[in-house]
Amino acid sequence: MTWVPPFVATPRVELMDVRQRHRTRAPDGAYTDRMVCRRGRVLGGFLALAAMLPALSACDSGASSPQPSTGTSAGPIAVEVNQSRDQYGKQAIQLQFTNTTDKPLTVTSTRLRSPLYEEDILWQRPGSGLELPPGQPKAVPTALPAATCGATEDASTTQTRATLEYSEPGQEAKEETTEAADPFGVLTRNASELCIATEAAAVATMVLDPELKVAADGRTAVVRLIITPTAQVGGQERLTIESIDETTLLAQSPSDPWPTNVTVGTVKQELQLTIRPARCDPHAVAEDKVGTLLPLRITLGDRQGLIKVAASNDLRGRIYDFVTAACSPAG
Secondary structure, rough: OOOOOHHHOOOOOOOOOOEEEEEEEEEOOOEEEEEEOOOOOOOOOOHHHHHHHHHHHHHHHHHHHOOOOOOOOOOOHHHHHHOOOOOOOOEEEEEEEEEEEOOOOEEEEEEEEEEOOOOOOEOOOOOOOOOEOHHHHEEEEEEEEEEOOEEEHHHHHEEEEEEEEOHHHHOEEEEEEEEEEEOHHHHHHHHHHHHHHHHHHHOOEEEEEEEEEOOOOOEEEEEEEEEEEOOOOOHOOOOOEEOOOOOOOEEEEEEEEEOEEEEEOOOOEEEEEEEEOOOOOOOOOOOOOOOOEEEEEEEEEEEEEEEEEEOOOOHHHHHHHHHHHHHHOOO
């Protein structure tokens, strides 16, 4: 019989979970969980340490470099749908390809078919194509077609099929059809926003005036939202702007909050929105992607949704100048 030291029978172990949930932020502000390794300390007998060596070894083996996403594909190329901040509001998304083989592949075109959209989502790179080294993901941007606004609710749960044309070194091009992963619901969210924006545009057009009126002290400014009902407004559903969201760049003034529950009638309206910088860190303007997209939470008939009114190039430049000046010590 092997003698076991008394202290091993009831060892005291202080060990962080070797695989912990890590919160990863998506482009729309949502979060998703992924499992990552964390190092820990073990205090106790050598038997307790030995029992934990397999788990620690598994963590150490992947700690040097993160593993790329492989979507849901069982084929040579996995496809995942995502969206960057720069693409948000431009009716564009990005497609991420991951080569799951041990040899380089070249993809020349991709066609995604989703019942949420009237046409296929297309990406093409003729000629040399896009080379995918083994295990390395690469992302490419592509535009979204018009949404299928009459799609049933079941359409949002239907898998998106991706058909890729690719080639292996020294071989003719071939096709692969697989499921495209959409872990953040990018296609569903964009289709919903496109549809309600189209329906709202049939009731009224909403634009931001290109002029910006800056206060004398330079700390606030007024941007104007101009609402013009369409000629057919009498036969359309009722449209109400329930509220206006702040952005990553612009906030409302506590002394002059933005209006709520504004009903769109048959007469042109103008909403004067007093704005102030939402942030003044050095990267506020330099890294801005969506700060000049004004989000309106609306109801249209019995439906609710979010539409975004984009500032024109002229207004965007004036807003950037205003934020820069208002955030400066001498502003």
